[in-house]
Amino acid sequence: MIGLLTLAGCANGDFEEIRPSLVRDDIHDWVGRDxxxxxxxxxxxxxxxxxLRDLAYPLIEPPYDRHRWYSIAGEYGLLESARAASFNVGDxxxxxxxxxxxxxxxxxxxxxxxxxxxxxxxxxxxxxxxxVVDMDRKRQKSLRYVETSPGEYRDAERRxxxxxxxxxxxxxxxxxxxxxxxxxxxxxxxxxxxxxxVDAERQVDRLKTELARYRTMLPPTWMREPSLAANN
Numbered sequence: 115m116i117g118l119l120t121l122a123g124c125a126n127g128d129f130e131e132i133r134p135s136l137v138r139d140d141i142h143d144w145v146g147r148d149x150x151x152x153x154x155x156x157x158x159x160x161x162x163x164x165x166l167r168d169l170a171y172p173l174i175e176p177p178y179d180r181h182r183w184y185s186i187a188g189e190y191g192l193l194e195s196a197r198a199a200s201f202n203v204g205d206x207x208x209x210x211x212x213x214x215x216x217x218x219x220x221x222x223x224x225x226x227x228x229x230x231x232x233x234x235x236x237x238x239x240x241x242x243x244x245x246v247v248d249m250d251r252k253r254q255k256s257l258r259y260v261e262t263s264p265g266e267y268r269d270a271e272r273r274x275x276x277x278x279x280x281x282x283x284x285x286x287x288x289x290x291x292x293x294x295x296x297x298x299x300x301x302x303x304x305x306x307x308x309x310x311x312v313d314a315e316r317q318v319d320r321l322k323t324e325l326a327r328y329r330t331m332l333p334p335t336w337m338r339e340p341s342l343a344a345n346n
Contacts, residue, residue, distance in 0.1 A: 149279030155272040169239040207298035218306035244332035
């Protein structure tokens with residue numbers, strides 16, 4: 115525990131970013147391991163599988179846990195808030211309505227920033243997801259023709275399950291987050307009406323529309339997704 119507190123205390127460097135010296139290549143590997151109960155696959159991650167997990171973490175981490183003194187603990191999967199499956203639609207609103215913010219404008223700005231951050235991160239994640247799903251389909255087909263040991267077959271099937279679970283987790287967390295953003299916006303409109311609510315609602319609606327599009331179809335493996343933030 116003392117080691118964790120020491121690590122967390124020195125985690126943030128300039129501009130509140132995690133110090134590079136504290137980041138390992140496998141920092142987010144737990145995202146896949148924890149996504150499916152049971153023994154994880156023993157196969158090494160491909161570059162795209164590791165990228166998928168790295169890009170997934172900011173989309174499953176609660177927005178209000180970003181850039182905090184304990185953020186590094188969450189990055190390594192040591193915070194219950196990042197790992198827990200439980201969801202309370204009012205948690206984000208409770209944070210937003212706290213005394214941490216000096217004004218109603220600051221609360222609206224934080225909400226808009228959080229929604230835009232998710233919009234900015236989504237294209238890269240789902241682009242990686244498209245490549246991983248494509249490779250897993252090919253891996254699944256190869257299992258019909260390639261002679262494997264029982265252990266290899268289990269590890270291959272398990273890795274496919276883990277990858278699918280990571281993608282499913284991001285879909286779920288984003289849908290929950292959108293509901294939380296809308297709930298928080300409604301609380302703000304009632305408590306402190308502002309013209310900023312129009313922009314906030316537009317951003318939330320846009321995020322919801324884009325998530326629905328990705329649910330329908332992942333990007334082709336040859337296509338690079340445009341940043342949603344570019345059109346704000």
